[in-house]
Amino acid sequence: xxxxxxxxxxxxxxxxxxxxxxxxxxxxxxxxxxxxxxxxxxxxxxxxxxxxxxxxxxxxxxxxxxxxxxxxxxxxxxxxxxxxxxxxxxxxxxxxxxxxxxxxxxxxxxxxxxxxxxxxxxxxxxxxxxxxxxxxxxxxxxxxxxxxxxxxxxxxxxxxxxxxxxxxxxxxxxxxxxxxxxxxxxxxxxxxxxxxxxxxxxxxxxxxxxxxxxxxxx
Numbered sequence: 001x002x003x004x005x006x007x008x009x010x011x012x013x014x015x016x017x018x019x020x021x022x023x024x025x026x027x028x029x030x031x032x033x034x035x036x037x038x039x040x041x042x043x044x045x046x047x048x049x050x051x052x053x054x055x056x057x058x059x060x061x062x063x064x065x066x067x068x069x070x071x072x073x074x075x076x077x078x079x080x081x082x083x084x085x086x087x088x089x090x091x092x093x094x095x096x097x098x099x100x101x102x103x104x105x106x107x108x109x110x111x112x113x114x115x116x117x118x119x120x121x122x123x124x125x126x127x128x129x130x131x132x133x134x135x136x137x138x139x140x141x142x143x144x145x146x147x148x149x150x151x152x153x154x155x156x157x158x159x160x161x162x163x164x165x166x167x168x169x170x171x172x173x174x175x176x177x178x179x180x181x182x183x184x185x186x187x188x189x190x191x192x193x194x195x196x197x198x199x200x201x202x203x204x205x206x207x208x209x210x211x212x213x214x215x216x217x218x
Contacts, residue, residue: 034108034207037216039065039101039174041195041202048078048193052094062093062134065101065176065204067217075116075200080124080152080178080193083186087179089137090129090144096179097193098134103208105216107168111146111206113161115178119152119191124180126150126161130170144177152191158200166206170216176204 043051043063054060063078078097085095092098113126127144136142146163153159168174180189194200208216 032209034209035215037067037103037206037208039067039103039204039217040069041065041097041099041176041204042068042070043076043078043196046074046076048076048097051078055093061100062091062175063097063099065099065174069203070196070198070201072197075194075197077118077192077194080117080119080191081180081182081186081189083182085182086137087182087185088141089135090132090142091134091175091177092137093134095182096177097195098175098177100134100173100175101204102173102218103130103170103216104172104211105170106209106211107166107170107174107206107216108209109166109207111163111166111204113163113176113178113202113204114158115161115202116156116158116194116200117153117191118156118194119154120189121154122152122180122187122189122191123149124152124178124189124191126163127177127179128163128166128168129175130168131172132175134175152189156194171211174204 045051051063055062082095127147129144132142145168150161178193195202210216
């Protein structure tokens, strides 16, 4: 009888040891899934050049991106060319359209800008960074996480710009810059990017794994 009781106790102890890891595995959180995220480009003034001067003179933040669609009755706009100012900067709001949006999480896969322009045909560039100080220039220049060239439309129209196969973890923000190269790299491109209106909804779309909660954007 004593031997049978000891055998039962040992068996129960073994089963408990085996079951505990299994129970722990069942309680393990599932891996977070990417969430579709859209950030819309905004400005504070009808002309982005004024935003750039305000940023330089008064240390206000650059133009912004957030999850709210633009609602201005007419598009705001900014030139995409400035041959005299430095293109070797990580964002330079005084010279080129530069937007910063708050996110915390990991951008995965392709990110797409749908951008509206009033322009002549030509080729310009779009750049993306995360957690990068604005206007880090020359020796302090931080290359973008991705940079793509794309063709401008003739007249008014929209363009899809794709940054392929990203895996970018952002603790604070994502930054976009649209520009033609300056100095000797300038090839005569002219035009303005349009944004902040339902009729010209320039936006950034991507999939993002949130650092916490259910969204990467506040």
